[in-house]
Amino acid sequence: MGNKAITERDKDFAQWYTDIVRAAKLADYTSVKGCIAIEPNGYAIWEKIQEIMDKKFKELGHVNVQMPLLIPENLFNQEKELIKGFAPELVWVTEVGNEKLEERFAIRSTSETVFCDYYKKHINSYKDLPKLYNQWCNVFRYEKETRPFLRSREFLWQEGHTVHATAEEAEAEAKRMMDVYLWFNREILAIPSISGKKTEKEKFAGAEYTITCEDLMYNGVCLQDGTSHYFGQKFCKAYDVKFTNRDNKEEYAYYTTWGKTTRMIAAIIMVHADDYGLVLPPRIAPKQVVIIPIGKDNEEVDSLVKEFNTKLNENNITSYIDDSEKSPGFKFAEAEVNGIPVRIEIGARDLANGTVTVARRDTREKIVIKKEELTVQYISDLLEIIQKDMYQKALERQNKLTFEAHTYEEMKEIIDKQPGFIHGDWCGNEECENKIKELKGCKSRCILDEKLLTGKCVCCGKEAKHHVVWGIQY
Amino acid sequence: MGNKAITERDKDFAQWYTDIVRAAKLADYTSVKGCIAIEPNGYAIWEKIQEIMDKKFKELGHVNVQMPLLIPENLFNQEKELIKGFAPELVWVTEVGNEKLEERFAIRSTSETVFCDYYKKHINSYKDLPKLYNQWCNVFRYEKETRPFLRSREFLWQEGHTVHATAEEAEAEAKRMMDVYLWFNREILAIPSISGKKTEKEKFAGAEYTITCEDLMYNGVCLQDGTSHYFGQKFCKAYDVKFTNRDNKEEYAYYTTWGKTTRMIAAIIMVHADDYGLVLPPRIAPKQVVIIPIGKDNEEVDSLVKEFNTKLNENNITSYIDDSEKSPGFKFAEAEVNGIPVRIEIGARDLANGTVTVARRDTREKIVIKKEELTVQYISDLLEIIQKDMYQKALERQNKLTFEAHTYEEMKEIIDKQPGFIHGDWCGNEECENKIKELKGCKSRCILDEKLLTGKCVCCGKEAKHHVVWGIQY
Numbered sequence: 001m002g003n004k005a006i007t008e009r010d011k012d013f014a015q016w017y018t019d020i021v022r023a024a025k026l027a028d029y030t031s032v033k034g035c036i037a038i039e040p041n042g043y044a045i046w047e048k049i050q051e052i053m054d055k056k057f058k059e060l061g062h063v064n065v066q067m068p069l070l071i072p073e074n075l076f077n078q079e080k081e082l083i084k085g086f087a088p089e090l091v092w093v094t095e096v097g098n099e100k101l102e103e104r105f106a107i108r109s110t111s112e113t114v115f116c117d118y119y120k121k122h123i124n125s126y127k128d129l130p131k132l133y134n135q136w137c138n139v140f141r142y143e144k145e146t147r148p149f150l151r152s153r154e155f156l157w158q159e160g161h162t163v164h165a166t167a168e169e170a171e172a173e174a175k176r177m178m179d180v181y182l183w184f185n186r187e188i189l190a191i192p193s194i195s196g197k198k199t200e201k202e203k204f205a206g207a208e209y210t211i212t213c214e215d216l217m218y219n220g221v222c223l224q225d226g227t228s229h230y231f232g233q234k235f236c237k238a239y240d241v242k243f244t245n246r247d248n249k250e251e252y253a254y255y256t257t258w259g260k261t262t263r264m265i266a267a268i269i270m271v272h273a274d275d276y277g278l279v280l281p282p283r284i285a286p287k288q289v290v291i292i293p294i295g296k297d298n299e300e301v302d303s304l305v306k307e308f309n310t311k312l313n314e315n316n317i318t319s320y321i322d323d324s325e326k327s328p329g330f331k332f333a334e335a336e337v338n339g340i341p342v343r344i345e346i347g348a349r350d351l352a353n354g355t356v357t358v359a360r361r362d363t364r365e366k367i368v369i370k371k372e373e374l375t376v377q378y379i380s381d382l383l384e385i386i387q388k389d390m391y392q393k394a395l396e397r398q399n400k401l402t403f404e405a406h407t408y409e410e411m412k413e414i415i416d417k418q419p420g421f422i423h424g425d426w427c428g429n430e431e432c433e434n435k436i437k438e439l440k441g442c443k444s445r446c447i448l449d450e451k452l453l454t455g456k457c458v459c460c461g462k463e464a465k466h467h468v469v470w471g472i473q474y
Numbered sequence: 475m476g477n478k479a480i481t482e483r484d485k486d487f488a489q490w491y492t493d494i495v496r497a498a499k500l501a502d503y504t505s506v507k508g509c510i511a512i513e514p515n516g517y518a519i520w521e522k523i524q525e526i527m528d529k530k531f532k533e534l535g536h537v538n539v540q541m542p543l544l545i546p547e548n549l550f551n552q553e554k555e556l557i558k559g560f561a562p563e564l565v566w567v568t569e570v571g572n573e574k575l576e577e578r579f580a581i582r583s584t585s586e587t588v589f590c591d592y593y594k595k596h597i598n599s600y601k602d603l604p605k606l607y608n609q610w611c612n613v614f615r616y617e618k619e620t621r622p623f624l625r626s627r628e629f630l631w632q633e634g635h636t637v638h639a640t641a642e643e644a645e646a647e648a649k650r651m652m653d654v655y656l657w658f659n660r661e662i663l664a665i666p667s668i669s670g671k672k673t674e675k676e677k678f679a680g681a682e683y684t685i686t687c688e689d690l691m692y693n694g695v696c697l698q699d700g701t702s703h704y705f706g707q708k709f710c711k712a713y714d715v716k717f718t719n720r721d722n723k724e725e726y727a728y729y730t731t732w733g734k735t736t737r738m739i740a741a742i743i744m745v746h747a748d749d750y751g752l753v754l755p756p757r758i759a760p761k762q763v764v765i766i767p768i769g770k771d772n773e774e775v776d777s778l779v780k781e782f783n784t785k786l787n788e789n790n791i792t793s794y795i796d797d798s799e800k801s802p803g804f805k806f807a808e809a810e811v812n813g814i815p816v817r818i819e820i821g822a823r824d825l826a827n828g829t830v831t832v833a834r835r836d837t838r839e840k841i842v843i844k845k846e847e848l849t850v851q852y853i854s855d856l857l858e859i860i861q862k863d864m865y866q867k868a869l870e871r872q873n874k875l876t877f878e879a880h881t882y883e884e885m886k887e888i889i890d891k892q893p894g895f896i897h898g899d900w901c902g903n904e905e906c907e908n909k910i911k912e913l914k915g916c917k918s919r920c921i922l923d924e925k926l927l928t929g930k931c932v933c934c935g936k937e938a939k940h941h942v943v944w945g946i947q948y
Contacts, residue, residue: 030592031549032579035542037592040607043538064517068509069581069612069628075505092569093581096616097562105506107543107567107581118504118511133514138543138612142570154543 002275003337009275013219018148020269023337024278027148034146034153038262041338042149044286045265046156050136052188052284053158053260056180062132062160067114069137070105075113079238082112085205089141091153107140112206112231112257115161116239123253125244129165130173134158149266150223150474157261163253165245167232170254174230177258178211181226189264190281190391191215191271192398193225194421194469196446201430208232214445214469216398217270220419222445222471225267228258266474271394272362278339279361281390282383289319289379290335294328294347305346308374315376317383336361341386342379362386362393405470406454407461408435415439415472422470423448424458432459436470445469476749477811483749487693492622494743497811498752501622508620508627512736515812516623518760519739520630524610526662526758527632527734530654536606536634541588543611544579549587553712556586559679563615565627581614586680586705586731589635590713597727599718603639604647608632623740624697624948631735637727639719641706644728648704651732652685655700663738664755664865665689665745666872667699668895668943670920675904682706687734688919688943690872691744694893696919696945699741702732740948745868746836752813753835755864756857763793763853764809768802768821779820782848789850791857810835815860816853836860836867879944880928881935882909889913889946896944897922898932906933910944919943 002008005023007015021027026042038046054064070093076083086109093105108114119131136158143151160177164170178195185191193213197203203210207229215223233252236242241253272279282288289312293305305321312319322331328345335343345357356374358367360382369378401420405411414422419440426432426444436442436459450467457464476482479497481489495501500516512520528538544567550557560583567579582588593605610632617625634651638644652669659665667687671677677684678701687700707726710716715727746753756762763786767779779795786793796805802819809817819831830848832841834856843852875894879885888896893914900906900918910916910933924941931938 028592028595030542030588031546032542032544035544037542037588038540040537040539043540046540047538063514064521065514066512066517066520066612066630068504068506068511069614070506070509072505088571090571091567093565094568095566095578097564104569114504114511118502121502138540140543156540 003277003333005337006275006277009218009273016275017150017266017269020273020278021148024339026265026278029148032153034143036148036152038156042265045268045280045284046262048284048286049264050158053180053184054136056184057134057158057160060132060176060180062134065133065135066137067111067118067135069108071108071111071113073104073106075117076106079113079206079235081206086110086141089143091140091142108137109139109141110257110259111135111139111159111161112235113239115257116235116241116255119163119236119241119253120239123163123241123243126165126246129163129243129253130169131163132160132173133162134160147266149262149269152262155262157259160256160258162256163236163241164256165243165253167254170232170256171230174211174228174256174258177256178213178226178228181213181228181258181260184260185213185215185225186391188281188283189268189271190283190387190394191225191267192391192395194446194448196448196469198227198446199433199444199468201433202444204229206231206235208234212446214421214471215267215271216401216421216471217267217474218397219270220401220472222421222473223263223267223270224445224473225263226258226260229256231255231257272390273339276333276364277337279390280339280341282341282387285318285339285341287318287320287338287340288383289317289342289344290340291319291321291344291346292328292331292335293321293323294345294350298348300351301346301348304351308344311376312379315380317376317379332359336364342382344374344379358382360386362390404453405458406456408459411436411442411458411470412439415442419472421445423453424468424470425452425454425456425464426466426468427457427460427462428465429457429460432457435459440472442470442472445471445473477751477807479811480749480751483692483747490749491624491740491743494747494752495622498813500739500752503622506627508617510622510626512630515760516739519742519754519758520736522758522760523738524632527654527658528610530658531608531632531634534606534650534654536608539607539609540611541585541592541609543582545582545585545587547578547580549591550580553587553680553709555680560584560615563617565614565616582611583613583615584731584733585609585613585633585635586709587713589731590709590715590729593637593710593715593727594713597637597715597717600639600720603637603717603727604643605637606634606647607636608634621740623736623743626736629736631733634730634732636730637710637715638730639717639727641728644706644730645704648685648702648730648732651730652687652700652702655687655702655732655734658734659687659689659699660865662755662757663742664757664861664868665699665741666865666869668920668922670922670943672701672920673907673918673942675907676918678703680705680709682708686920688895688945689741689745690875690895690945691741691948692871693744694875694946696895696947697737697741697744698919698947699737700732700734703730705729705731746864747813750807750838751811753864754813754815756815756861759792759813759815761792761794761812761814762857763791763816763818764814765793765795765818765820766802766805766809767795767797768819768824772822774825775820775822778825782818785850786853789854791850791853806833810838816856818848818853832856834860836864878927879932880930882933885910885916885932885944886913889916893946895919897927898942898944899926899928899930899938900940900942901931901934901936902939903931903934906931909933914946916944916946919945919947
């Protein structure tokens with residue numbers, strides 16, 4: 001029996017997801033279809049994501065910039081594959097006041113065009129390279145079906161755009177940043193991900209190749225949760241980004257871009273939340289601990305609550321006191337819905353017995369400890385245990401939902417029964433990808449650098465070239 | 475003799491401004507007219523502004539959210555004065571892919587409509603109040619004439635939107651946030667500002683009143699640098715934001731909004747920069763200290779440079795070493811153009827004499843000190859002295875450029891000779907405002923709570939109601 005405002009996860013996963021978003025006050029719908037209002041609880045998670053990722057980017061030498069939101073149609077058209085890939089989802093500005101513009105502007109759906117246009121002016125010599133720029137901003141893609149955080153017409157992201165003097169350096173950068181994403185998912189979001197190159201069909205429009213980071217949700221559906229693209233010299237040719245190399249020859253530059261979005265909040269929900277609400281990994285939780293005094297006007301209770309709350313905050317554990325008028329039961333439920341990792345209950349009767357209660361959000365376990373045991377170190381250790389346990393739980397589920405298919409029939413059987421990460425060899429032919437897609441929209445997630453399973457394509461039975469992970473996606 | 479890339483400030487102020495923006499690599503023009511690319515040096519200042527302001531907002535109980543970029547035309551139209559005020563500058567989205575939309579969307583030029591639409595759904599009782607929301611985002615106003623940071627078609631800002639149960643509380647909030655802005659200008663940006671209500675003609679479209687923060691630039695031109703609006707119940711009536719008050723009666727809520735923008739970077743330039751480049755107040759400088767080793771491969775020099783740089787950074791002074799291939803002279807000029815508050819020069823010959831050189835960016839003074847005197851405390855004190863001296867210098871200039879006018883002729887004379895903050899009484903009649911505007915576009919900046927000068931309107935000579943500061947504006 002979970003929270004009344006939340007549909008059971010095993011009964012109706014889609015409704016459960018929407019209920020969590022609303023019950024935990026993460027976001028709400030607005031008068032603009034497909035665009036959400038990110039509410040304080042949701043935005044605080046995004047701020048925490050930004051803080052940790054941005055620090056890491058800067059440690060690696062990246063700097064932030066801000067490029068224009070609007071892109072002249074003519075500029076977008078310079079790279080044919082990109083415009084083809086994004087055209088149906090582009091939103092166009094055509095009027096100012098009541099006058100028609102001579103040229104349409106697209107609202108950015110991604111900023112490769114804008115960055116290359118900038119770099120063209122600012123890169124002359126190999127001495128100007130590398131350029132390691134990133135921006136945090138909003139982007140717009142007019143999706144048909146939308147769901148909060150998962151697929152919004154407007155969303156927030158960071159987009160890294162780097163330019164290099166050699167192919168090797170650029171490829172190393174694309175890989176390095178994917179490694180940062182995988183580190184972030186694993187260590188901060190407690191989400192195990194798999195990673196590899198996308199197939200030609202699934203790669204970013206205009207890239208040489210795309211490396212992806214794929215998560216598995218509770219229901220076995222896959223989520224693309226960050227990509228890193230290597231463009232070779234392709235984009236720089238289209239946008240005329242040249243430099244004089246060490247041999248004093250003019251050459252086109254090598255380009256990478258990489259992005260991760262507010263979709264991460266959807267991943268946190270669909271990997272960790274339960275029937276009682278959100279469950280936040282301690283390292284990403286804007287508030288890690290709530291202290292709830294039980295009963296009123298007890299001096300010993302009130303002073304311990306205040307004192308311990310101050311101690312936690314002084315030691316970089318974000319803690320707050322809920323001393324509102326609501327009943328303890330209501331406060332417990334609210335802290336649960338909001339996913340606060342640790343709840344401390346301090347009451348007069350327990351104190352008389354020399355105890356306090358500590359509750360873990362992830363397991364919902366209540367631990368009665370001696371008053372003296374309640375130390376900063378105890379809570380700090382518990383938060384680390386929760387972080388690790390949450391990752392372990394997600395990893396075990398992912399392992400349980402990882403399958404092998406040797407034939408098309410086996411693949412169909414798996415997908416009909418319980419989708420997940422499905423390993424299966426592939427001949428490299430797009431026709432086979434299309435045929436597999438007929439199985440409830442199952443697509444190649446990524447190519448893994450592992451041995452082939454059988455050496456035969458899971459679809460056509462011909463000789464396989466790649467070991468691929470397949471799955472149904474959001 | 476300043477930097478060759480920079481026009482003399484006293485010769486051509488407008489060109490000097492543009493030269494500073496480019497020479498200090500703060501921003502550049504793009505393929506979208508009126509929209510700039512904020513480059514790493516410029517964006518780092520904005521990040522520092524955000525960090526300090528956001529911390530203060532949160533201390534005062536505000537939380538951040540993110541509302542949609544697009545506003546349906548129909549929603550915008552609900553408040554007649556607002557749409558009238560912003561209509562000519564609104565940018566409209568009318569197409570998706572190649573299809574025409576049924577209803578146009580405006581790109582936000584300000585988000586009162588969107589926030590009220592949200593609050594309408596989420597406020598029911600006085601228990602839900604106050605709501606203290608803020609967002610950091612981009613906005614779009616299609617200005618005819620644009621200049622980097624000063625007036626861009628797209629700019630970055632924060633917009634606070636708060637809702638309250640009483641008029642008193644809302645008015646106190648509008649005032650409190652203006653006080654925060656004045657604190658920020660004075661203590662962080664080292665800019666003295668004046669503040670008061672705008673006249674009816676100059677207030678924000680749809681507000682009951684607007685409080686403004688006005689800075690004076692080096693050339694005597696005024697800059698509006700932050701506003702706080704009190705709306706009474708006006709907007710909440712137009713957007714149906716109601717709540718049940720303590721007497722169990724339904725009532726419209728009381729609303730305030732307040733914003734400060736990337737224009738602050740223009741103010742920093744036009745108040746503090748000189749013919750050698752940018753001059754950053756230490757508290758807003760992303761990099762406060764540069765250490766330049768003179769000569770090569772001297773172990774004593776290199777170890778002192780590294781050691782002291784580490785010490786500074788460990789003590790929260792942001793410092794970096796410039797050990798690039800360039801000549802010392804080139805490095806000095808570059809640090810000057812970029813406005814780094816303190817430069818430390820460490821060379822073998824000086825060390826042999828037991829000395830090092832410390833240069834202040836604000837005064838360009840070179841101070842030779844004993845090696846032992848170079849401590850973290852010394853630099854920390856010097857940064858504080860620079861911060862205070864820069865404020866004092868700006869204040870003295872502002873005082874020198876503050877005038878009193880008793881008649882229209884006096885006002886004309888002042889403006890023709892040297893514009894500035896011009897104090898003059900006013901009858902409260904818009905016709906007089908319009909007539910004063912004929913003097914090179916001179917406008918009322920704000921109404922000050924001071925005694926009247928003569929009791930007679932500076933324009934028509936009739937009985938005065940207000941003591942007003944007038945000036946030419948950007």
